[in-house]
Amino acid sequence: MITGKNYIGQELSALGETTFKTFNPVLNIENKTEFVEASPEEIDKAVTLAASAYMPYNQKSGAEKAAFLNAIADEILALDDLLIETYCSESGLPEGRAQGERGRTVGQLRAFADLVAEGSWVDATIDTADPNRTPAPKPDLRKMLVPLGPVVIFGASNFPLAFSTAGGDTAAALAAGCPVIVKSHPLHAGTGELVASAIAKAAKATDMPNGVFSNLNSSDIEVGVQLVQHPQIKAVGFTGSLKGGRALYDLAAQRDEPIPVFAEMGSVNPVIFLPEALQNNGAKWAKTYAGSITMGSGQFCTNPGLLFGIKGKELTDFIQQLSDEILKVEPSCMLHPNIIGAYEKNKQTALNQSGLMVAAEHEGDVALNFARQTVTVVQGKTFLENGKLHQEVFGPFSMIVECENTAQLQTIIANLEGQLTGTIISDGEELSQYPQVIANLQTRVGRIIFNGAPTGVEVCPAMQHGGPYPASTDSRFTAVGTQSIKRWVRPFSFQDWPEGLLPNELKRENPLKINRLVNGIVTKTTV
Amino acid sequence: MITGKNYIGQELSALGETTFKTFNPVLNIENKTEFVEASPEEIDKAVTLAASAYMPYNQKSGAEKAAFLNAIADEILALDDLLIETYCSESGLPEGRAQGERGRTVGQLRAFADLVAEGSWVDATIDTADPNRTPAPKPDLRKMLVPLGPVVIFGASNFPLAFSTAGGDTAAALAAGCPVIVKSHPLHAGTGELVASAIAKAAKATDMPNGVFSNLNSSDIEVGVQLVQHPQIKAVGFTGSLKGGRALYDLAAQRDEPIPVFAEMGSVNPVIFLPEALQNNGAKWAKTYAGSITMGSGQFCTNPGLLFGIKGKELTDFIQQLSDEILKVEPSCMLHPNIIGAYEKNKQTALNQSGLMVAAEHEGDVALNFARQTVTVVQGKTFLENGKLHQEVFGPFSMIVECENTAQLQTIIANLEGQLTGTIISDGEELSQYPQVIANLQTRVGRIIFNGAPTGVEVCPAMQHGGPYPASTDSRFTAVGTQSIKRWVRPFSFQDWPEGLLPNELKRENPLKINRLVNGIVTKTTV
Incomplete structure (x- = not known):
């Protein structure tokens, strides 16, 4: 069931020439599957497909995105023992930890599903027009958060499930409406491929556009470098070392169009x-x-x-x-x-x-x-x-x-x-x-x-996971909890925009029944 | 009344050797005052003073910060004709525009005063403890936004009041709790000094720590470069050309500790x-x-x-x-x-x-x-x-x-x-x-x-002023409206923190009567 290939959208692909294997540290032996690194052509194909998926995915409703996220959680659970065994064989971590982390991963996906199904997270803000204002009439302005575009997520070595392929960063970005390309972590490439297969299945079952998700293998830095430098990539998520995070940050800052990098790096937690x-x-x-x-x-x-x-x-x-x-x-x-x-x-x-x-x-x-x-x-x-x-x-x-x-x-x-x-x-x-x-x-x-210990990061709205550099590249966002969705969006304003063309979040009748700030007051009522 | 000197906190200082004058483009003559560029020692002194003001300023209540912002507005109005005349003589813009822009500047300051006096802007979020949860007890977590630290604001040439010394960026940063150092725009250094004198007076009258605001003259790039590279500066605001904004962004990204740059740059507004x-x-x-x-x-x-x-x-x-x-x-x-x-x-x-x-x-x-x-x-x-x-x-x-x-x-x-x-x-x-x-x-x-025109930017919560690069360096934030306060803050979590040491925003009784998200529900009630 583990092929060693890359997922380019729904397609399994292995055009590259470099291969690698994962390692079982408890048995001190290599695992069997040979993974094929993504080639430059495959990387470009994945990004192009993600870019083409951006608009159709963005047009899916919150309920549809929630169905996708819940389906990913279901498909991950359906992988059952195979996932747990692969996880353990690629990490040396015990079975109980694997099960706990799977629970957290599924819980995160469902929490983001609930968030986007409810819908108020877009911070809808409406200031109505005043045509009689002097000296100039006041226009109607309506603002909400919209997704940045295709993003790249780098899985973490130390959380093969909860901060990797379908981990917190991926769940947050998909919830926000951003197509995701995962640069799979080479230490647990098999676990990554299994989870990628779950995401691909879920995307198909819930009718998501092809390219909303891809998973690329890589044992070294080239795949990541090419992804971060690709002009159609709009943001990057990373959990790992200071050296790795800073290198990606520098690459992203040096682009013609600089893009944000959310790198969660080292900490000694005094x-x-x-x-x-x-x-x-x-x-x-x-x-x-x-x-x-x-x-x-x-x-x-x-x-x-x-x-x-x-x-x-x-x-x-x-x-x-x-x-x-x-x-x-x-x-x-x-x-x-x-x-x-x-x-x-x-x-x-x-x-x-x-x-x-x-x-x-x-x-x-x-x-x-x-x-x-x-x-x-x-x-x-x-x-x-x-x-x-x-x-x-x-x-x-x-x-x-x-x-x-x-x-x-x-x-x-x-x-x-x-x-x-x-x-x-x-x-x-x-x-x-x-x-x-x-x-x-x-x-x-x-x-x-x-009077506690720093280990054991609670997943809840009041959690802040991220700190001043070098703990994170951007201390203004959290990497844990549903607020982490804010990393992948930007505010967008509609001025005097026709009612019929407004997104549902901003329509007069508030068809989604979300909380909105209307003329300075939080309300769910019609405008 | 215009001295040509720098404001290092409350002190007028002119230790530098380079001088310059502003220009009246309508009369096509230089204005009289000789402005003295800030020296490297003065720059360092301003930043050190700002860093020492950070904690005491941060400990001022929202009401106290609001009094400061309102006092700035009052002192700007008290400058009366002198300010309008200086503005016109340094910009070639007509008197009506000067008056309109002064009104907008004062309005922005008062809007931020209202925002911080009310206090809900800190996004207080509380998840209460569950000591009986298994397998592990749930801790009490309380989160709010806190200021980043001393920031540098670069005034805009085209808005000598509303986007310069006490303009939107400065008002937002002071409201957030960040000490501000303004790199004064050389085209309207006299207008800048007058407004700086208003801020200094307001700071003294409302008992703000010395160093909460400084104003540094400069006719070229050196002062700005030194400011952006100073390790104690934590963020940068800029309005101007793509070339200038990108140069500052690159300097900030290349620091040992990279810092955010909010540059609002060019746009052709299709x-x-x-x-x-x-x-x-x-x-x-x-x-x-x-x-x-x-x-x-x-x-x-x-x-x-x-x-x-x-x-x-x-x-x-x-x-x-x-x-x-x-x-x-x-x-x-x-x-x-x-x-x-x-x-x-x-x-x-x-x-x-x-x-x-x-x-x-x-x-x-x-x-x-x-x-x-x-x-x-x-x-x-x-x-x-x-x-x-x-x-x-x-x-x-x-x-x-x-x-x-x-x-x-x-x-x-x-x-x-x-x-x-x-x-x-x-x-x-x-x-x-x-x-x-x-x-x-x-x-x-x-x-x-x-069916409108892009000129005429409404100052209201639903306004987004900022767009994908190169319109802005960070499209995730607006430069206009009270939401721009979000550029100068980061979330901060308290875990199981003693009630007596919590900031008022997070105390059980909600003494500030602000909106808080408590266990997932927006409420003003006690926890």
């Missing part, structure tokens, strides 16, 4: 442990954070890689408690030999920095491709002076920074790079003594957490 | 005249468009520079009617000898293109710096094949394209660059014969107009 909290509940927090640091082998963008405390007995005890707890965790398999290779290399680079000490590192035997979790300690001054210690080590690694005092903590926080999240662990009244630390942290992150 | 409309009302439309093309000497970004019709008697008659009407208009003064110089040069470049014919050009004597309005005609095929004919000629210039048939019109529209506006002039049922022309036009513009 956590500040205040003394009273450590004194009262150090053991509890050590257990929670040992779990958070090693969850999914540390392969989450919200992994807590940087822990701050103020020097003293409470922090010394906590370092011991966390070290004890983290050594109790069973090591787990990383996604790919290259990923664990990068983990070992980046960890070593950090450990080579003067002043960084290992507090705990798993020392027993581990299977091939399993990561040894590691907790390190460094002094505040050393951390402040060495930018290399601020870099993410993707994997089950965390660094505890011992700050001399509140002033040093405050300075360090002010000098952090942009992050997805920031967390404060605090007890009783102590938080009120750190207003400037909190204020500084707020300027550096997209989400701030009290 | 207008399609359908045959029946021309047959029935050609004379009326000729009169309307002669007025629109020459309004403000053609110095509006919504000036209709490109008119399309389908070959036939109606179009031939219309070309004659428009030619007759445009010659009846009295020529008017352009903003500066450099602007009329560019107009003459760009017009000549267009006229040098093979196949472009002059239909009408003012031929009588004109005063120095007054522009001769010009209407030209070209065949569809010629237009399609020569990209130079697609370029804006900033000034009272328009080009009529005679299309062979509907198919050619459709192709031409599909191949236009991005535009601020597109207009259809149509009568009776004929519009229904052009679905693809309309669909193509919609993909190329930000606002579509029926």
